[in-house]
Amino acid sequence: MTDAITLCNVQKSFGALQVISGVDLVIQSEERHALIGPNGAGKSTLFNIISGRTEPSQGSISLFGAPIQGLAPHRIARRGLSRSFQITHLFPKLTVQETLEAALLWPGGTHYAFWRTMRSLPRVRSDAREMAELLSLDAVIDVRVSELPYADQRALEIGVAVCGDAKVVLLDEPTAGMSHAETERMTDLIRRVTQGRTLIMVEHDMGVVFDLADRISVLAGGRIIATGTPSEIRGNAAVKEAYLGEAEGEAE
Numbered sequence: 147m148t149d150a151i152t153l154c155n156v157q158k159s160f161g162a163l164q165v166i167s168g169v170d171l172v173i174q175s176e177e178r179h180a181l182i183g184p185n186g187a188g189k190s191t192l193f194n195i196i197s198g199r200t201e202p203s204q205g206s207i208s209l210f211g212a213p214i215q216g217l218a219p220h221r222i223a224r225r226g227l228s229r230s231f232q233i234t235h236l237f238p239k240l241t242v243q244e245t246l247e248a249a250l251l252w253p254g255g256t257h258y259a260f261w262r263t264m265r266s267l268p269r270v271r272s273d274a275r276e277m278a279e280l281l282s283l284d285a286v287i288d289v290r291v292s293e294l295p296y297a298d299q300r301a302l303e304i305g306v307a308v309c310g311d312a313k314v315v316l317l318d319e320p321t322a323g324m325s326h327a328e329t330e331r332m333t334d335l336i337r338r339v340t341q342g343r344t345l346i347m348v349e350h351d352m353g354v355v356f357d358l359a360d361r362i363s364v365l366a367g368g369r370i371i372a373t374g375t376p377s378e379i380r381g382n383a384a385v386k387e388a389y390l391g392e393a394e395g396e397a398e
């Protein structure tokens with residue numbers, strides 16, 4: 147199995163505050179990997195480093211063996227790494243169909259080639275319809291983003307992230323603010339749309355994490371204190387002490 151993401155001695159300081167203190171991590175191709183840890187552990191910072199939004203102070207990051215640190219986020223995206231956008235990044239006036247078509251045209255750079263874009267339109271239309279079905283949004287395909295219920299907007303956001311050629315998908319708290327039923331629907335949806343792709347997600351809902359992830363990394367104080375399968379992580383004494391006892395208690 148090939149490595150999708152490799153982090154080697156990644157460090158990040160904001161002024162005198164060291165937030166990431168030497169992270170080494172290998173995430174394999176087609177693995178679903180969850181990043182968990184207490185508030186302020188550095189999860190979002192690490193996420194931002196992987197997607198190119200934050201430059202590490204030290205260390206290297208590779209995507210399928212090629213170094214990506216220092217590249218702008220859109221260049222990293224062109225190499226097949228996609229990050230979920232918050233709802234505010236969706237265009238409220240576009241319909242579901244139009245949003246997915248735009249997302250399909252964007253990653254391959256087709257927006258730069260007008261004639262190629264025109265020729266590829268019928269294909270893009272049918273691919274967008276297929277994606278809407280996969281997201282269970284086919285019933286609302288002609289509804290504008292601004293009129294969609296919250297859970298449908300989040301589903302669309304994930305659809306946009308995986309459209310096109312995304313081989314590695316980063317999802318930031320995909321079930322935040324959802325009811326139990328919406329969370330279940332979202333978990334199923336994520337499983338479906340990430341089939342055959344690599345998923346890295348930050349998620350506070352331990353039910354979702356243990357249900358979806360093949361492996362979990364626990365971040366505490368800017369370091370990875372454990373990486374393993376859900377059962378390995380559940381049984382890890384250091385993790386229980388640093389985080390899990392508290393987090394699972396909260397979830398009950």
Ligand SMILES: Nc1ncnc2c1ncn2[C@@H]1O[C@H](COP(=O)(O)OP(=O)(O)OP(=O)(O)O)[C@@H](O)[C@H]1O
Nearest residue numbers: 160161163165183184185186187188189190191192
């Ligand atoms: N741009 C910044 N400038 C200064 N400090 C920052 C910056 N971004 C993050 N931090 C600090 O880095 C630490 C880690 O923050 P981060 O958001 O990565 O943690 P987290 O694990 O994602 O937390 P949460 O679960 O609460 O979202 C915190 O102490 C935070 O205040």
